[in-house]
Amino acid sequence: MALLQLAISTRGQGLYEFTEAARDFLRDSGAPEGVMTVFVRHTSCSLLIQENADPSVQVDLMAFFRRLVPPTTDPSMNYISHRDEGPDDMPAHIKAALLPVSLSIPHAGGRLLLGTWQGLYLFEHRDRPHRREVVLHV
Amino acid sequence: MALLQLAISTRGQGLYEFTEAARDFLRDSGAPEGVMTVFVRHTSCSLLIQENADPSVQVDLMAFFRRLVPPTTDPSMNYISHRDEGPDDMPAHIKAALLPVSLSIPHAGGRLLLGTWQGLYLFEHRDRPHRREVVLHV
């Protein structure tokens, strides 16, 4: 068994890919077959597996989630009470509830069994820069 | 390997924390390093990892999901056909689809690698009291 704590520096809301770091970790671990667990240690960002080919998919995804859970400056969010850290604070917690905090990805022959178009992302929901910790385990 | 079936009694919609029960189970198991799997055996409640510091986060989370998936007495839910067990019936199934049924949490040195602010919750979506079963495995 092997464990890696991966640090990802974010610069505002968006998707930060770490597929290569996960592949490197799996290769270095020498694990022949099993499951990689990915876990994010925060309540205001998420994990996401999504298309890594066409960048417009990511733009549209961001736009959808911003409409589903707008900043608390939006009148539709008047009922929100938790506003300590600005208009992106509570929406970040809500998106962190809607999107995955852990992923389990089978691997075999030293390769993650991701589909052709699947990339691994940290989905940052906060505006200000953060240092995020993702735990990888095989 | 160790397995625990945890029973959680709920008294209406809300978040029921079981972080301590998961920590106790991990310690009692003596497992040195690996992954804890958490699984809920129902289709009308969910698991959730969320902030356990400021209670207003939980109030706002509940309010968001009640607006996203209102009771079927709300006119916006006129299209819903499954109403056998009352206005909270089908909304509970929808929220159970949107939120996690399983979680995978790495652990090392006898400790769950949860972040500082992360707590483990059962998210009850039904109004009436229920006895919920959560399976923990390390």
Added chain:
Amino acid sequence: MALLQLAISTRGQGLYEFTEAARDFLRDSGAPEGVMTVFVRHTSCSLLIQENADPSVQVDLMAFFRRLVPPTTDPSMNYISHRDEGPDDMPAHIKAALLPVSLSIPHAGGRLLLGTWQGLYLFEHRDRPHRREVVLHV
């Protein structure tokens, strides 16, 4: 350890149950106790654990997600730019972000510890027929 790549043929949006295939795989593997990982290798369909008793639950679930993320022919989706493969293209990616790509299900005594009403489904988000790959690992 055992690994199965399950192929599921889909004929338009909907839920395709594979609970029996997962049970068969577990039994054939002979694994005494542990966790089954289920992983879908696509970014335009999802996994789902939901009620397998009353068919109206599935009809209503489909209707909810179609209203939450309508086809891009709907005026509310005017902001979507990724439309290469038709009006169900980007909504499929969004639903694939909202719903699970991996599940972890404990098993013991040769049986998956699913609840009485829980069935395992592939949730197809595209209109045209697809051949989907789901990886099972115990």
